[in-house]
Amino acid sequence: MKKHLFLGLLSLGLLTSSCSLLDKVGLNGKNKYQKREMRGVWLPTIYRNDYMGLSRAEGQKVLKERIALLKSLNCNVVLFQVRAEGDAFYRSQTEPWSKYFTGEQGKSPIEDWDPLAFVIGECHKNGMELHAWINPYRGAANALAPRSSEHLSSKHPDWFVTYNKQLILDPGNPKGRTHLLRVAKEIVDGYDIDALHLDDYFYPYPAEGLDFPDSVSFREYGIPFGYTEETKGDWRRKNVNSFIRDLHDVIAYSKPWVRLGISPFGIYRNKASHPSGSQTKGLQNYDDLYADVLLWAKKGWVDYIAPQIYWNIGHPTADHLELAFWWNKALKKKKTQFFIGQDIKRTMDGNQLDDKMKLSQELSQGNIYWPADELVRNYKGIDEQLKNNYQPYPALLPEWQGILGKSPKPRPVDDAWFSTDDNNAVSLQWSHSDIEGPDQARFFALYIFPDGVKPSIKKVEYLKSISNDSSYELGNLAHGRYTILITAINRFWRESKPFSISIDI
Structure with a gap:
């Protein structure tokens, strides 16, 4: 298939050598x-x-x-x-x-x-x-199909036209x-x-x-x-x-x-x-x-x-x-x-x-x-x-800007703690206070790092969860020491500074 791809690219004038373009777009590299x-x-x-x-x-x-x-x-x-x-x-x-x-x-x-x-x-x-x-x-994929009396075409049929068996709301009206x-x-x-x-x-x-x-x-x-x-x-x-x-x-x-x-x-x-x-x-x-x-x-x-x-x-x-x-x-x-x-x-x-x-x-x-x-x-x-x-790991959406420009980051998580239920299952919970508005936290991201790995929210392979919940079941982690980072994410997908907490299991 790579041979066919190369010939197609060459015919379109999109490359001068196969290696230069394929390397450029990562087709020969790892994901x-x-x-x-x-x-x-x-x-x-x-x-x-x-x-x-x-x-x-x-x-x-x-x-x-x-x-x-x-x-x-x-x-x-x-x-x-x-x-x-x-x-x-x-x-x-x-x-x-x-x-x-x-x-x-x-x-x-x-x-x-x-x-x-x-x-x-x-x-x-x-x-x-x-x-x-x-x-x-x-208005209708099939203009002849029955429609409700509450449909706009029933109230204002003159706003619609029929074209190729479809009912279309005339964009010119x-x-x-x-x-x-x-x-x-x-x-x-x-x-x-x-x-x-x-x-x-x-x-x-x-x-x-x-x-x-x-x-x-x-x-x-x-x-x-x-x-x-x-x-x-x-x-x-x-x-x-x-x-x-x-x-x-x-x-x-x-x-x-x-x-x-x-x-x-x-x-x-x-x-x-x-x-x-x-x-x-x-x-x-x-x-x-x-x-x-x-x-x-x-x-x-x-x-x-x-x-x-x-x-x-x-x-x-x-x-x-x-x-x-x-x-x-x-x-x-x-x-x-x-x-x-x-x-x-x-x-x-x-x-x-x-x-x-x-x-x-x-x-x-x-x-x-x-x-x-x-x-x-x-x-x-x-x-x-x-x-x-x-897509082996969760992903945040790209940051974006609204009409008011770049959003400030949400406040970091205030505090976090561990709790154990009657079955000895360990969960992590946290609190977060923020002002009302679109810049406030909408989701929380959680990263888990085993002992020996330097914690950093840039390391996508340790991102375990994105949700609107303020708790997380740790599940069946192997025995050892872990560092957990929690961040808040607002509607513009800006991420707060991480809150860090460690646990020995």
Whole structure:
């Protein structure tokens, strides 16, 4: 495979010798275990019947088990799809319950419970972030499917258009944009989420021979402002840009510690369309989906971008290696963080996990895996490979800055002590006092060092736990002396100075 990789790189003009580039990106080296790394997983709900008709206990059991699995693989972010078709996997005053939750859109659950609230609690308990994933413009994947009377399309059918058998909220109608901002504010204000997440669906993927039917909104909101048929693409991009800008502002004014993340389609522009584009030949964000992703990063409207670079290395239309380098260069000087969206099935089928993980370590700040389903079914042994070879230890997320700039570190832990139960099991407990606010401790990290190892929080292999709990069961440690370091972590993932305590077992 390395031979094929080399030939593909050579054909793209990306190297002059195999050793120079492969060494540069670490493909010939050992894995570099990261202390800070995004290890996110998309947990989709659309087209799934996993939760339909389940009781509260049954539904919570499914979600709890899946989060526990992701935690066992040392993943640290769950991107939970809570609005797939103008519906809700949460208790909403603006959207009907999702049919993928209750079996019928708008129907209340069998027992009163809130999946989003439950997942948030489970994630935070396990030291993981929860990013609420919404699809803004898709009203229905099947325009002919029955919809609730509470669905926005039932109340305002003129805000929607049908395209390629889908029902789409017209991005050119500012009334629809106002509704989307109301939805976002409801989620941000009502739930302790860590980020709001959007994927690649803006203007819909173009279908051959079909023009997007936005002539009505264009006549009303485009032509009066000087746009013509020749500049209609600019108008469409303006519509999406305005939504992203306003969404950023809604979040910033409500809870400035909540991030906005986007996982766009993997190609921004092809070089054939613009000299700055990538050496690819596929569909384009800028020209086809009207998503000017780099503008959003330049303006500081988005906190992270995770392009869906789902193709394999050497793909003739969209080479994973070419795109990883391209996005790295495009986002290098931006405050926006860069993660890589990885397709598990394609990667495992192509036997490219090792190369992609090493490439990601060199060029990005982590990965988001698509989808959680493949980890649940352990497709081709992906779970063991991640746990044993790439994510053997927990990881903090990369530090990030909100609109107010760099956050101060949280206060260190005040005190710690050991206690023993009736079965002689030893646990460590600690106390921490802090002021209220986003800079306060959200999680605690715990490092355990055997005698003879110099304690340092830089040594990732001794990081044992990240959670929101102020206690830790020491378990079956071998006899000997240990030094334990405890740190506090705030919402911006800044880590306090360590508190040190030792124990003889």
